[in-house]
Amino acid sequence: MTDMNPLDVPEIDPFDVARTAAGEIAEATGIARHDVALTLGSGWGRAADLIGETTHTLDAEDITGFSAPALAGHAGKLRSVLLPSGKRALIIGARTHYYEGHGVRRVVHSVRTAAATGATTMILTNGAGGIRETWTPGTPVLISDHINLTADSPLEGATFVDLTDLYSRRLRDLARTIDPALDEGVYCQFRGPHYETPAEVQMARIIGGHIVGMSTALEAIAARQSGMEVLGLSLITNLAAGIQKEPLSHAEVLHAGKTAEPVISALLARIVAAL
Numbered sequence: 001m002t003d004m005n006p007l008d009v010p011e012i013d014p015f016d017v018a019r020t021a022a023g024e025i026a027e028a029t030g031i032a033r034h035d036v037a038l039t040l041g042s043g044w045g046r047a048a049d050l051i052g053e054t055t056h057t058l059d060a061e062d063i064t065g066f067s068a069p070a071l072a073g074h075a076g077k078l079r080s081v082l083l084p085s086g087k088r089a090l091i092i093g094a095r096t097h098y099y100e101g102h103g104v105r106r107v108v109h110s111v112r113t114a115a116a117t118g119a120t121t122m123i124l125t126n127g128a129g130g131i132r133e134t135w136t137p138g139t140p141v142l143i144s145d146h147i148n149l150t151a152d153s154p155l156e157g158a159t160f161v162d163l164t165d166l167y168s169r170r171l172r173d174l175a176r177t178i179d180p181a182l183d184e185g186v187y188c189q190f191r192g193p194h195y196e197t198p199a200e201v202q203m204a205r206i207i208g209g210h211i212v213g214m215s216t217a218l219e220a221i222a223a224r225q226s227g228m229e230v231l232g233l234s235l236i237t238n239l240a241a242g243i244q245k246e247p248l249s250h251a252e253v254l255h256a257g258k259t260a261e262p263v264i265s266a267l268l269a270r271i272v273a274a275l
């Protein structure tokens with residue numbers, strides 16, 4: 001079977017596809033409306049079990065517009081979680097990365113679907129490289145702003161969207177009421193999937209970046225376009241290339257994520273409870 005996705009058809013409105021997907025989620029879960037959505041990146045997955053009671057788990061690929069997972073045998077799941085407050089969270093464990101090459105519509109489809117389910121808060125998490133030497137692997141950092149180095153946008157046509165305070169100051173302040181030690185920084189989204197050269201990391205630093213990664217910025221733009229309030233969190237799993245002396249290793253990144261996971265997942269659960 002060919003990989004047919006309506007998001008690949010230029011004439012089809014991606015917001016119609018998102019509404020269809022949201023309708024399917026409502027049908028499958030019996031939950032008409034979600035309040036908050038979370039995309040859980042590397043290191044953050046455990047939070048899904050800590051924020052509340054999972055009442056429904058869906059295979060993302062069964063929902064219109066979602067892509068088959070990039071890593072075989074690693075099906076992306078969508079979960080509906082009942083929070084202690086009675087609110088509903090949609091947990092997106094199925095991120096489509098820009099470097100997969102399916103285009104930006106597929107990258108932001110989960111965010112647009114979350115908005116179509118009614119979510120007004122979008123929490124975007126990721127694993128990333130740190131430029132500040134003081135951020136040792138395992139440090140969670142709030143995203144204060146971003147620099148989009150993909151040379152792409154989820155907005156189509158003459159759609160002008162204000163990105164001032166994209167990463168909500170209100171939500172960052174709320175996160176710091178849970179952990180006053182939380183630092184913050186500017187996230188640079190590179191295309192990947194290669195890591196940066198040391199020269200590119202220096203460029204990112206000089207233009208005002210503190211965190212380097214391969215996701216989140218495009219998703220945050222789409223979230224803002226849909227009127228959502230955005231909270232961004234990076235887990236620093238490695239110092240960026242050239243900041244640390246040793247070469248980057250994926251195994252090391254995974255190890256740092258695994259070690260930090262219980263701590264940062266508990267932190268995220270407390271932030272969600274405070275929303």
Ligand code: 8IG
Nearest residue numbers: 127128129212213214237240
């Ligand atoms: I985890 O050092 C992780 N993701 N671009 N650079 C980029 N993405 C990353 C890195 C990194 N570490």
